[in-house]
Amino acid sequence: GAVVSQHPSWVICKSGTSVKIECRSLDFQATTMFWYRQFPKQSLMLMATSNEGSKATYEQGVEKDKFLINHASLTLSTLTVTSAHPEDSSFYICSARRENNEQFFGPGTRLTVL
Amino acid sequence: LAKTTQPISMDSYEGQEVNITCSHNNIATNDYITWYQQFPSQGPRFIIQGYKTKVTNEVASLFIPADRKSSTLSLPRVSLSDTAVYYCLVGPLYGGELSFGAGTTVTVRA
Numbered sequence: 001g002a003v004v005s006q007h008p009s010w011v012i013c014k015s016g017t018s019v020k021i022e023c024r025s026l027d028f029q030a031t032t033m034f035w036y037r038q039f040p041k042q043s044l045m046l047m048a049t050s051n052e053g054s055k056a057t058y059e060q061g062v063e064k065d066k067f068l069i070n071h072a073s074l075t076l077s078t079l080t081v082t083s084a085h086p087e088d089s090s091f092y093i094c095s096a097r098r099e100n101n102e103q104f105f106g107p108g109t110r111l112t113v114l
Numbered sequence: 115l116a117k118t119t120q121p122i123s124m125d126s127y128e129g130q131e132v133n134i135t136c137s138h139n140n141i142a143t144n145d146y147i148t149w150y151q152q153f154p155s156q157g158p159r160f161i162i163q164g165y166k167t168k169v170t171n172e173v174a175s176l177f178i179p180a181d182r183k184s185s186t187l188s189l190p191r192v193s194l195s196d197t198a199v200y201y202c203l204v205g206p207l208y209g210g211e212l213s214f215g216a217g218t219t220v221t222v223r224a
Contacts, residue, residue, distance in 0.1 A: 004157075036214075043201070043214045043215060043217055044158070044201075046211050046214075049211055091155065093157045093158075095212070101207060102160075103160075103212060104160070105150075105157035105159070106157050107156055107157050108155060108157045
């Protein structure tokens with residue numbers, strides 16, 4: 001199957017700093033990428049949908065100025081958590097959808113804000 | 115997106131068959147049923163997808179009755195490594211984001 005990678009796999013940062021998470025589709029072009037957040041013992045919650053070259057669409061309740069999403073190419077989307085605070089600590093997962101609509105998930109990024 | 119209902123948890127033993135039923139009463143005509151598996155601190159992994167009747171692959175079978183208001187994921191002869199959370203999702207095959215429900219935590223014991 002297709003491979004989606006995320007970098008970094010885990011990150012620890014101080015409160016108030018910004019953190020960038022990359023999501024790459026390694027062997028296919030992703031027309032659309034999705035970002036999810038998952039808190040411990042909970043399900044995945046969709047944060048936003050991004051299409052290459054256009055602005056991301058955010059789910060209700062997700063602050064677009066805090067979670068900046070850039071989808072600069074068909075193989076790369078980035079999520080930047082700006083001015084991170086402890087409540088932003090979570091597991092962030094991206095998925096990439098290719099033209100035949102198959103969707104593949106990345107391995108996730110564990111963010112811990114101190 | 116159609117809402118899905120699954121049992122919160124299921125326990126089993128190695129070598130047994132595990133059947134997880136998902137209810138999706140409001141499934142639309144063009145909706146497909148997809149199951150994902152997720153291990154702790156990993157992204158979800160696609161298991162199987164179907165529209166009607168029965169679908170089987172190397173890891174699981176998916177049974178869908180004629181009214182499509184429910185579906186059953188069958189995991190044959192589970193092992194300890196099948197301990198995971200299993201999600202049932204319903205949505206159109208082409209287009210749209212995936213909406214995850216609570217999932218079913220399957221625990222396989224020796």
